[in-house]
Amino acid sequence: MERESLNTMKVFLSPLMPFLLLLLLPDGIFSSDCPKDCTCNPSTSIFCYQRNSPTLPSGLDTSTRNLYLFSNGIEGIKREDFDGLVNLEMLDLSQNKLTHLPDRVFETLTSLKNLDLSSNQITQISEKSFHGVTQLQRLYLQSNSIKAIHPATFTGLENLLELKLQGNMLTSLPTLSMPQLLLLDLRFNTFPLLGPTDLQTPNLEALLLAGVGLTGLNMELMLSLKNLHYLDISGNELKSFPVALKETPRLLHLNLAGNPMRTLKPEDLQNLNELIELDISSLSLHSLPEELPQLLPNLKKLTVAENPFNCLCNLAWLPGWLSTQGITLVRTEETRCHFPPISAGKVLPRLEHRDFGCPTTTTITTSTTKITTTTLPVAITTMPTTTTAIQVPIDSDELPLPPLPATPSSSSADPEKELPFCPPDSCLNGGTCHLDQQGYITCACPYDITGLTCEIQPKSKSSLPEPESSRATSIADAPELSSSQATPTSILLDLHLYIEKRPYIRGIRLTYSNLSGPDRRPNQLNLPASFPEYRLRGLNPNSTYSICASPLGDSTGSESICIEAHTSPQHPARKPQVDSPRFTM
Template sequence: MKVFLTPLMPFLLFVVLPDGTFSSDCPKHCSCSTPESILCFQRRSSTIPTGVPPSTKHLYLFANGIESLTPEGFSGLENLEMLDLSQNKIKELPDKVFGHLTSLRNLDLSSNQITHISEDCFKGMALLERLYLYSNHIKTIHPAAFNGLEQLLELKLQGNQLTSLPTLSMPRLLLLDLRFNVLPILGAADLQTPNLESLKLGGVGLISLDEKLIAGLSNLHDLDISGNQLKTFPPVLTEARGLIHLSLAGNPMGPLKVHDLQNLGELRELDISSLSLQGLPEEFSELFPHLKKLTIAENPFNCLCNLAWFPRWLRAQGITLERTQETRCHFPPRNAGKVLERLDHREFGCPTTTTVKTSTVKTSTSLSVPVTTVPSTTRAIAVPRPSENPKDKEVDFPLPPIPASPSSSSIDPEVDQHFCPSNTCLNGGTCRLDQHGHIECNCPHGTSGIYCELQGHHRPSPPEVEIPVATVTADTPDISTRHVTSTSILLDLHRYIEMRPYIRGIRLTYCNLSGPDRRPMQLNLPASYPEYRLRGLRPNSTYTVCASPMGAPSGIDSVCTEAQTTAQNSATEARIEDKTTMLVPAIAILLLVVLIATAVGVVCFLRRKRIKGHLDLDCEPSQLELEGVKAGLDNGQLPQKQPELMIPEPAVQNGNLEYEVLLLQDHCTSNNNMSSHKPSYF
């Protein structure tokens, strides 16, 4: 009797499921963890499976290789509520193809090859709440394609090839995702969705944000307008007081002003990365009392004293800085390439406070330099200094302590003296502290800017320490690169500056020709910088770098060069190759040990099999339970489907894509020789 039962044991284990459901109730190559849920994976079939029980409510058919759909394939499935057909090869949707699915509430057709949405393909789906069509090749949608979908809550169309949008009249719609299409103009007539809470318009080519469109969305909480062509901050956002999540990243709108953001006090997440910001005003910390996440990556920050408040504010408010490694300093050179959040207060070059005792001088002769003392207060000692320009304002400078006169009879209290850090102001400028303790630069005649970095036609006097100038010839390019590493490029600007003595500053523009993101980055440098190192670059990539006079129109007197960063692991690979010969004996010994262990294991396995006479499982097959793929669905877990989004990389980096995934938890191990056919999901 034992001879006949042994071959049947594996078969019986896989025929009867843990819940008592026989596999005969399941379609071929599918798994039925509960009577109402069916998961089919790795079927490699061009059609939907047959034999699906009429009681099925959730049917998952993602990544099956399905190429076509027919209405007859869904016949008898009137109870189906969830249908996942994502990551297949479907090219078209026949009219009324889902007509039998009168109870369907969630339909996922993402990551297929659909090119057109016809008038009647969703006919009869009056209860549909979520429709996912993202990452297809959709070019056109019939104006009446979504008519009748009045219960729709979510519509996702991102990552297609749409150039126009039919009027969306959906009174209950809460989420609309249109990212990465070509929709430069969207008006209030296009979106008749009064209850919309989340609108995603990233990368659609917007030139302006329609005021009537946003004003008509009184419940809007989440707005993404990143990666567009907005040259100024949209004024309508000053009235959008209910926003909680806002992304402005990657627009050419330049620095933000405090009054632009002052009415957005309810924000909890803000993305202002890639806006060419060089700093943030300290008033920024008072605008967002509820902020929890902030993204300011890929901005050329000037990490000077006026930005020292920022890391301290992040820690005090418990704010998470997203993309921390991409949030680095570009200026001054001592901080270039450093992670902004990790800078100590002293690294920002803020002035230190020292205590100096001064004495009141009692004498009949007048001092050449007056001393100001206040009996019961502490303040900086200031003296007027004649300016080179009569129109310049008088600037206070610290006064060294004056030795006490023999006739002195009283000593004033201690007075704090504030000193500016050296090399803060450029081109011979001198620095001082204003009444708030912020650094201000007194610029010589002919220079201007926050740090005197801009020069006019009158060159300032040369610095005390001479900068070595490279020897140039007629064949020397105006700009060149040297000392290239895996993440930085050192630019030689000697000749560019020498040939253009009239320029006030240099505008550097660089972009990565090898990576997925080719958006140019801009930096403004003073004309006194003969060398500058670009940092935070990608390894093994080709960069083009262009220099042009600051303030000149784009392309005028522009000189460009190219350089390629080195591979990051080249040195490591070389060391590995040198040690290869040393590893050969050790590998041979290891292989011998493995062969011996394998032989012993086989002998033990055969003896054990001979004794037991049948195969044992270390655990029972785990049950597949449903997890809520969409909000409000059942709880549980399913295999996670691999995302195959045809969407540009930056959107994936930002974590903004809202495709839902499933999880497979199957930890059952066996001691038999049957191969496990688990899917390799993301």
């Protein structure tokens, strides 16, 4: 009887078995809430990549906190697309085909903190484009075609920390009254002059103004930015060092590259002794102030590439200073001598002290007298700066160079027929030296050789510089996550290796907490995998932070990498002691 009942039960349960198994499986495994062609983390995140659809996916889970819709081909958005997403904190709509933002389109996203609209085709921003998103902290609008922004667009966005507008077509800027803003990127628009009424951002840490056509830097604006640590004014029309920079004593990073300045004087850097990174490449500089080591005692990274340096005695200090202080010279191969001809084309930091032609002093002691003789370097003909010759600028405090020796027949020769000679090695790489009627040197270069002194050879494997040493070196494995360039309120994170070792990830979750304060609750920030570097901002001074990186969507934590990093103390800027050299870093 029992066997018969058991058989009857088996027959009865067999059709129901698949349904019973479905009931026993965890929630979300076969969830219909995940949109087509998307990947869903059952807890918070939805990833939709390259869906090739002109509209947003429908039926989004209302518990979603992070929504990634980059490179989907989306052509338009409407307010109804976001109904019910009151928990959404991160919305990535970058690299789509959006041309405009309807009024109040994000109004229902009351928890939104990060909005990425970069690399679309948006042409203007209206007054109500961002109405309602009062919790927004990061707004990315770079690489669009924005020509106009309504003056009241950013009203109400008082919690904004980062605003990126670079790579648009803006010629004017609405007043930015943002008391919490830490980063403002306006690069590659057109703003010839910005004043204090344009930027009412007293806590701004990073201001990027490269390629905006600046002809000057407003003194009142710089005075209002007391917390500025990073300033990029490269690629502008600044013909002299901005005097207003003397009002930025807390500046740590300064980029002046690509401005037509031509000279750099010691007094220009007088109040910038906190700098740890300086880029003065492509300024048409012939030399550098010899007081640089005393003016910039904290410098760790220097870029002086693509300047026509005269490698004479007043630059002989540079290679030794870089080496002794462990300063990183960026773009070393592009930092070369332009003059004299014997050094033209050589990498400046690789020259020895004797290569700069400094006078050598020899002391001879006898029983009755002590004679000191000074040997001057080989005479160098001064030439004007034209398309065929180089002029050597002579400072008033330099020793005058001795005149060229007269030829044996100079006393009897006709002055009009006298032909002075070229100094040895005036033309390089087989070039032929000639002197014009004014006595200026010109070089006739062989085929494929260019340059004022024939110093530039055609690019080929044979012309590449030989490595200085062929000895094998062992390099320790670099950490996948590292920090550097800490300020009192920010830390720069290097994520290059973390991303390289995980080419499959679509984004990175950063989790950080302050180990030095009473509130150790973790903060989370989601980044796209296209960010190999990211600066955490809004931190507390003199604090230790625990920072962890993990792939977005990884619920196991098996690929999480954690480090501890420290913000620097907040202290008043120190005054440089130019008369008392200090070389310690």
